[in-house]
Amino acid sequence: MDKAAGLAMIRARWKDIAPAQKYDVDFFRPEDAPGVVRLITEIYGEKYPVEDYYIPERIIAKNASGDVVTMVARTPGGDVVAQAAIWRTSSPNPNLYESGQMMVLPDYRKTFALWHLNKLVRRCVDSRPEIHGLFGEAVTNHLTIQKTAPIFNLKPCALEVALMPDGAYEGEGAGKKRVSCLTLAAVYRDRRQALHLPAVCRDDLMPILSLLALDRETTFSSGAVPSEPESGITLQRFDAAGVIRCHVDGIGADFSDCVRDIDRDAGAVSVVEVFLRADTAAAPWAVSVLRERGFFLSGFVPLWFGADAILMQKLSVAPDFDTIKLHSPEAQALGERVRRDYQRVQT
């Protein structure tokens, strides 16, 4: 089944859901899958950016594999009136989950459904040892998602500038006005590890580390060219969003050449993101290479590789920092620091 078939099936079965029904909050069951598709379709129409969520059997498979943990508010008749989820995402670390997909039918927005769902998400995270941390990417054209950060103790750790096309859920529009995302993270199960950070970014990174309160052996330096000859880089292209995301799992002496090639191949792509593994002594040197090519510091993402990541960005579009809405004082301070670093790198 593809998205079109999934939508056709849901529309053929469509029935109105009565308001003000009682509901139970529970983990997803396979029989909830059509209700999840119906919920997403009612809220987003055909514009939700992930095709899998229009196809019931894929939702069932993802929950069965543990790649997604969906939680639902279910009426006695089996209708799904709200949901939330955590899921494995583009991070290379299978123990780091993303949190979100909070959706409530309009008739149930004056209920406690989302409160109960968020409590269940929190209990789920607390009880599953394989979940070491959560992160979320909150759009900054409104504050709604950012408001839920304290529920999961998520702290602002990066600002992904101009990450998404305006009207991102239409799946197109790269090059139009873009929306930035505030990255928030929480670490629940940590282990002490080394952290090699660039001295030039010390003042920008220290506030983030302080918020996250991680157990790290942190060294700030300018780094050195690594002895390893080859870098290990995985590259993901999100063409509809106009984004390239690079995971640098190993930093080699060829890193400058690799970055040059990425830069060249990016062409008109709006945003290039580089996640640099931060437990290797060459990480500060790699940051200096990136800065020379116009990358600025976007932030720090704990556990991204298992090890933490330094997040750098380069833009081919002019960011509109003035339209970025950030709720907490910590997020606002982070936004200012990212803006200053962007300006520093441009000059």
Place this chain on the structure above:
Amino acid sequence: MIWEKGMSVTVQNLKSLMIEAGIDVDVVKALDPAVPLLKQGFDSFDLPAFSAAVESRYDITISDRDVLGLRTLDDFMTFVSKHAVSAFAER
């Protein structure tokens, strides 16, 4: 003012906390403490955000059962006063 255990909790304390939690200032200013929050402009994200802020600020846990009784600002004030102080007394 920083709240410390044993101190009383006021409507103004909780309204300030709502604003810190990101709830629209105009909604907060217009709140009638005796009327259900969900009938006064709170949306589905506001209640979890405010409840999390209450738990964090006053070091208490709101259970699934507790929340059924927390409809109004007055309900929250009574709950916080009772539970935060009793938590203090137990230590």
